[in-house]
Amino acid sequence: MAGITLKEVTKIYPGGVRAVDGFELEIADREFVVLVGPSGCGKSTVLRMIAGLEDITGGQIHIGDTLVNSMAPKERNIAMVFQSYALYPHMTVYKNMAFALKMRGVKKAERDARVRETAEMLDITRLLARKPRALSGGESQRVALGRAMVRHPDVFLLDEPLSNLDAKLRADMRAEIVKLHKKLETTFIYVTHDQTEAMTMGDRIVIMNAGHILQVDSPKDIYDYPVDTFVAGFIGSPRMNFAEGVIEKDVGGIFAALGSNGEHRLALEGVNATAETLTGLVGRRVTLGLRPEHMRVVSGHAPGAGFSGGFADIVEVLGAETNIYADLPGGLRFIVREWGDEPVRRGQALDLAVQTEKLHIFDIETGAAVTGRIGGGAR
Amino acid sequence: MKRRIKERIFSFGYLLPSLAGVTVFFIAPFIQIIRYALVDNPVSNNFVGFENFIRVFNNNAFRRAAANTARFSAIAVPLAVALSLLLAMMLEAKIPGKSKFRTFFLSPMMVPVASIVLIWQVLFDYNGALNSVLASLGISPVDWMKSDYSHVIVVLLFLWKNLGYNMILFMAALSNIPKALIEAANVDGASAFRRFWQIKFRFLSPTLLFVTILSLINSFKVFREIYLLTGNYPHENLYLLQHFMNNTFGNIDYQKLSAAALIMALVMAIIIGILFLAEGRIGRDVEQ
Ligand SMILES: Nc1ncnc2c1ncn2[C@@H]1O[C@H](COP(=O)(O)OP(=O)(O)O)[C@@H](O)[C@H]1O
Ligand SMILES: [Mg+2]
Numbered sequence: 001m002a003g004i005t006l007k008e009v010t011k012i013y014p015g016g017v018r019a020v021d022g023f024e025l026e027i028a029d030r031e032f033v034v035l036v037g038p039s040g041c042g043k044s045t046v047l048r049m050i051a052g053l054e055d056i057t058g059g060q061i062h063i064g065d066t067l068v069n070s071m072a073p074k075e076r077n078i079a080m081v082f083q084s085y086a087l088y089p090h091m092t093v094y095k096n097m098a099f100a101l102k103m104r105g106v107k108k109a110e111r112d113a114r115v116r117e118t119a120e121m122l123d124i125t126r127l128l129a130r131k132p133r134a135l136s137g138g139e140s141q142r143v144a145l146g147r148a149m150v151r152h153p154d155v156f157l158l159d160e161p162l163s164n165l166d167a168k169l170r171a172d173m174r175a176e177i178v179k180l181h182k183k184l185e186t187t188f189i190y191v192t193h194d195q196t197e198a199m200t201m202g203d204r205i206v207i208m209n210a211g212h213i214l215q216v217d218s219p220k221d222i223y224d225y226p227v228d229t230f231v232a233g234f235i236g237s238p239r240m241n242f243a244e245g246v247i248e249k250d251v252g253g254i255f256a257a258l259g260s261n262g263e264h265r266l267a268l269e270g271v272n273a274t275a276e277t278l279t280g281l282v283g284r285r286v287t288l289g290l291r292p293e294h295m296r297v298v299s300g301h302a303p304g305a306g307f308s309g310g311f312a313d314i315v316e317v318l319g320a321e322t323n324i325y326a327d328l329p330g331g332l333r334f335i336v337r338e339w340g341d342e343p344v345r346r347g348q349a350l351d352l353a354v355q356t357e358k359l360h361i362f363d364i365e366t367g368a369a370v371t372g373r374i375g376g377g378a379r
Numbered sequence: 380m381k382r383r384i385k386e387r388i389f390s391f392g393y394l395l396p397s398l399a400g401v402t403v404f405f406i407a408p409f410i411q412i413i414r415y416a417l418v419d420n421p422v423s424n425n426f427v428g429f430e431n432f433i434r435v436f437n438n439n440a441f442r443r444a445a446a447n448t449a450r451f452s453a454i455a456v457p458l459a460v461a462l463s464l465l466l467a468m469m470l471e472a473k474i475p476g477k478s479k480f481r482t483f484f485l486s487p488m489m490v491p492v493a494s495i496v497l498i499w500q501v502l503f504d505y506n507g508a509l510n511s512v513l514a515s516l517g518i519s520p521v522d523w524m525k526s527d528y529s530h531v532i533v534v535l536l537f538l539w540k541n542l543g544y545n546m547i548l549f550m551a552a553l554s555n556i557p558k559a560l561i562e563a564a565n566v567d568g569a570s571a572f573r574r575f576w577q578i579k580f581r582f583l584s585p586t587l588l589f590v591t592i593l594s595l596i597n598s599f600k601v602f603r604e605i606y607l608l609t610g611n612y613p614h615e616n617l618y619l620l621q622h623f624m625n626n627t628f629g630n631i632d633y634q635k636l637s638a639a640a641l642i643m644a645l646v647m648a649i650i651i652g653i654l655f656l657a658e659g660r661i662g663r664d665v666e667q
Contacts, residue, residue, distance in 0.1 A: 051562075051566060053566070073565045073566045074566065074567070074568035074569075078566065083559075086557065089581075089664045100566075103568035133664060
C-alpha cells in the first residue's frame with residue numbers, strides 16, 4: 001500500500017533525447033491512474049523510472065515515504081506487467097507465478113498457497129501446468145497479471161498490457177482489470193495510448209505529450225474541460241471538430257462568426273466562460289471546438305443556434321450510432337454523431353443544431369482553452 | 380503429379396554440385412577408410428576384424444597423442460567458451476572504448492596462421508623477446524617451446540586466436556534475448572547471478588552448443604600452429620593426434636592410420652551427440 005510522488009522528474013537518454021521533462025504528479029494510495037498520450041511521448045519512460053528499470057536524470061520519485069531514486073527494482077516492491085507479457089518461456093505457468101516469491105525466499109508451502117489463490121482469482125488454475133507457448137494471447141495476459149499479483153506488491157505498473165489483444169478480449173480485460181483494482185486495493189499506474197482505455201479505467205487520467213503533462217483530471221473533467229486543443233482532440237472519438245472564428249458583438253449579444261465569409265453565427269449564450277472573459281475576446285480570432293455528439297442533424301434551427309445549408313458528404317453507419325460528415329457553406333466540415341441507424345442519407349441536405357453550452361473556445365495561437373469550469377475558468 | 384517429379388529433378392539438380400563435392404571429398408574417403416581399417420593391407424585385402432584397432436590402442440605414440448589431445452581440448456575448449464562469453468557480457472555492458480576492445484579481439488582472425496606463428500616465435504623462441512626481458516631481469520632463459528610450459532603457450536595461442544570470433548557469436552546471441560524478460564526477472568527480484576542462469580543461459584544454449592563444437596573442432600586443428608612452431612616431433616606434451624596421424628601417414632601405414640582416424644571420429648561424434656542432447660534439454664521452449 002503506497003502512494004507515489006514524482007517531483008520535477010526528468011529523463012534524458014544517452015544521445016540527448018529528452019523523453020520526460022519536469023514531470024510532476026502525486027498519486028494517492030489505491031488510486032488507478034492512467035498515463036495516456038501519443039506513442040513516443042514518454043509514458044513508458046515514466047513507468048520504467050518508477051519501476052527502477054531506467055535511471056532518473058533529474059528530480060525525485062517517492063514510493064510511500066521512501067525516496068527510491070537509487071533503489072534497485074527489487075527493493076521497490078512494485079510489480080510490472082509488460083506489453084509483451086514477458087513470461088519466462090521455459091517455465092510452467094505455476095513456476096512463472098512462483099518465481100518472484102522464490103527469489104524473495106518465500107517458503108514453499110506459502111508459495112504454493114499464494115499461487116493457487118491467485119490462479120483461482122484469475123480463473124487460470126487449469127493453465128498452471130502449461131508452458132507459455134501453449135497459451136493464447138488472453139491466457140498469457142491473465143498469467144502476466146497473476147505473476148504480478150502473487151507478490152502482493154505496493155504498486156502495479158502496467159505498460160500497454162492490452163494492446164496485443166483483439167478488440168473483444170480487450171474490452172473484457174479492461175473491465176476485469178478495473179475489477180481487480182477494486183478487489184486488490186492497491187495503487188495502479190496504467191500506461192496506454194488508447195483514449196478509450198484511459199476514459200474507462202482511470203480514476204484520474206494524466207495526458208502527456210512530448211515528455212510533458214498537459215492535464216491531470218478525472219475522465220469526465222478531461223472530456224468536459226480539456227485544457228487545450230491537443231487534449232480536446234486526443235480524448236473523444238470521433239475527435240472534436242475544430243474551426244476558426246471571430247468573436248463579435250452586436251445588439252443581440254456576443255457571437256462567434258464562422259466560415260470563410262463569416263456566414264455562420266453562433267450565439268455564445270450559455271458557453272462555459274464568464275461574461276468578462278467573453279467580452280475580452282470580442283474582435284479576436286479564436287479556435288472553436290465542438291464534439292460530434294454535441295450537434296444534431298435538423299432541418300431548420302433557431303437563429304444563432306446552429307449551421308445551415310449543409311449536406312451529408314459521408315455517412316458511416318455503425319449500428320447503434322451513425323457518423324455524418326457534413327459539408328457546410330464557407331468551407332466548414334464537421335463530423336456529427338447521431339444515434340440510430342442511418343438517420344440521414346448520403347448527399348441529403350441538412351442543418352446542424354448546436355448545444356452551445358458545450359462549445360469550447362481556444363486561443364488561436366497557444367491552443368489553451370478559454371472556456372472551462374465557470375468560476376475557476378480553465379485550469 | 381508430373382510437376383512434383385519435375386520439381387524433384389530440379390531440386391536434385393541444384394543439390395548436385397555440392398553433393399558431388401561432399402561425396403568425392405568426404406563420403407568416399409570415409410568409406411575407403413572404414414575398409415582400410417578392417418583389412419591387413421590394401422593389396423591383399425584380407426579381412427582382419429579389429430586387429431588394426433587393437434594395434435593402435437597398444438601403440439604408445441597413439442596413447443600419448445590421444446592423452447595430450449584430450450588434455451588440450453579439455454582445457455582449451457571450456458576456457459575458450461567461458462572467456463569469450465565473459466568478454467561478450469562485458470562488452471554488452473556500457474563501457475567506454477567498447478569498439479576498440481572488440482577490434483582488438485577480432486584482429487587475430489584477420490592474420491594468417493603463418494604470421495601468428497611468427498609473432499609467437501618472436502615472443503617465445505630461445506632467442507626471443509620473452510627471454511631477453513627475463514635476461515635483463517637476471518633470470519636465465521628457458522627454451523619455452525621445449526619446456527613443460529609449451530602446453531600453456533599453445534593454449535594461450537589457441538585462446539588468442541579463437542576468443543574474438545566466439546565473442547562475436549555470443550554478443551549476437553545476447554542481443555537477441557528479449558529485454559523485457561530480463562527486466563521482468565529484475566523486477567521479480569532475481570539477482571544478476573540468477574538472471575544469468577535462469578534466463579540468459581537458456582537463450583544462449585544454441586550458441587553455447589555451436590561455439591563449443593566450433594572450439595572443439597578448432598582445438599583439434601591447433602596441430603597446424605604447433606607444427607609450424609615446432610615441426611614433426613614437438614615436445615612430448617605437444618605430441619597430438621594429428622602429429623601421430625601425420626607421421627603414420629609418412630610411414631605409409633594406412634591400416635593403423637585409418638583405425639586411428641575412425642576412433643577419433645567416433646569419439647568426436649559421441650561428444651557432439653552428448654552436447655546436442657544437453658542443449659536440447661536446456662534450450663527447450665526457448666526458441667525465438
Ligand atoms: N533506450 C532509449 N534510448 C534512447 N531513447 C529512447 C529510449 N527509450 C525511449 N527513447 C525515446 O524516448 C521517447 C519516449 O519513449 P517512450 O517512453 O517509450 O514513449 P511511449 O511509451 O510514450 O511511447 C521516445 O522519443 C523514444 O524514442
Ligand atoms: Mg511505451
